[in-house]
Amino acid sequence: MNLWFTEILYGFFQTSLRVRRVLAEEKTPYQHIAILDTDFFGRVLTLDNVIQLSERDNMGYHEMLTHVPMLAVENPRRVLIVGGGDGGTLQQVLRYPSVEEVVICELDRRVVELSREHFPFFGDPWSDPRVRLIIRDAFAFLQENPGQFDVILSDTTDPIGMAERLFSDEFYRLMVNSLTPGGAAATQCEQMFFDVNLIQRIYQTARKLVRHPAYYYAHVPSYPGGVIGFMYVSNVPWTNGLDKPYPPGENRYLNPQIHRAAFALPEFFRRALEEVEQAS
Ligand code: SPM
Numbered sequence: 001m002n003l004w005f006t007e008i009l010y011g012f013f014q015t016s017l018r019v020r021r022v023l024a025e026e027k028t029p030y031q032h033i034a035i036l037d038t039d040f041f042g043r044v045l046t047l048d049n050v051i052q053l054s055e056r057d058n059m060g061y062h063e064m065l066t067h068v069p070m071l072a073v074e075n076p077r078r079v080l081i082v083g084g085g086d087g088g089t090l091q092q093v094l095r096y097p098s099v100e101e102v103v104i105c106e107l108d109r110r111v112v113e114l115s116r117e118h119f120p121f122f123g124d125p126w127s128d129p130r131v132r133l134i135i136r137d138a139f140a141f142l143q144e145n146p147g148q149f150d151v152i153l154s155d156t157t158d159p160i161g162m163a164e165r166l167f168s169d170e171f172y173r174l175m176v177n178s179l180t181p182g183g184a185a186a187t188q189c190e191q192m193f194f195d196v197n198l199i200q201r202i203y204q205t206a207r208k209l210v211r212h213p214a215y216y217y218a219h220v221p222s223y224p225g226g227v228i229g230f231m232y233v234s235n236v237p238w239t240n241g242l243d244k245p246y247p248p249g250e251n252r253y254l255n256p257q258i259h260r261a262a263f264a265l266p267e268f269f270r271r272a273l274e275e276v277e278q279a280s
Contacts, residue, residue: 002018005017005036007050007051008049009050009158009224018039018040020036020039021036022036023043030108031108034046042055048160050158050160052086054222055119056221059253060218062089063251064216065092065153066089066093066186067259068238069153069185069186070241071240071246072234072239072240073184073240074182075098076098078101078148078149079149080103081103081105081155082105082142082166082175083106083155083156084104085108085115087126088119089155091123094130103134105141107136107137108135112126147177149180152175152183153186154171167202169205172187172209173209179234182235183234185232186230186231187202187231189202190228191229192215192217199229200273203215204276206233211234212236213232214237215273216229218253241259242259242260
């Protein structure tokens with residue numbers, strides 16, 4: 001069989017993975033979901049034909065999205081994950097003994113069900129009694145839950161269609177409003193080479209909301225250009241998390257050197273964020 005999955009998220013760039021087998025495919029009221037078994041990258045989740053995770057390289061994304069804010073906050077107890085229905089971020093959050101409750105606010109129940117069935121490498125985090133799954137729109141949930149969460153992780157798709165709102169100024173305002181005073185959030189914040197204007201706009205928004213916003217990134221070869229970035233949003237500096245002990249369990253991407261280096265930005269991009277700082 002010579003079957004390839006091709007993602008064309010940007011009109012000028014495409015990614016192709018060789019597929020061994022289609023494990024699941026369905027159209028839900030929200031999106032097209034596929035789970036593929038691929039060469040080298042192993043099991044892969046795509047939503048609307050965009051790669052969300054692969055068995056081989058998801059650790060860069062999930063560990064960095066999770067641990068940078070979790071380590072910056074003192075003893076995080078209540079955590080909210082926006083999206084994250086595949087369970088990869090949840091698995092990382094549950095490593096913290098201080099966590100008493102993790103709320104996952106995911107719109108599409110089928111993402112949870114299919115991921116649970118096909119991604120045993122996430123270790124079935126759904127069976128942990130600390131987890132509360134809420135199937136609903138995150139906007140409405142945030143509006144009703146101000147000041148509730150020590151850490152919020154926005155583990156979303158790209159800003160297309162229904163997910164576009166999760167990259168809006170209003171979403172960031174609601175998210176910050178739902179944090180406890182010493183809390184921190186991190187969001188999926190796109191690709192520094194391809195999405196610089198969007199990231200500049202989000203950085204500008206974050207600067208108005210908190211004292212210590214910062215952009216950082218991780219290597220994820222199955223994503224376009226091989227990198228993905230995150231916006232750290234907090235009144236507590238990310239450096240608070242440096243030199244803290246990691247939670248029980250094994251990191252496969254994060255170590256103390258990577259933690260610091262993830263915030264060292266290539267010069268063209270550092271200048272792009274500096275422009276934002278100088279303009280406001
Ligand atoms: N839990 C995994 C969900 C991953 N969500 C982010 C996927 C981003 C994929 N596209 C990256 C392209 C950057 N514009």
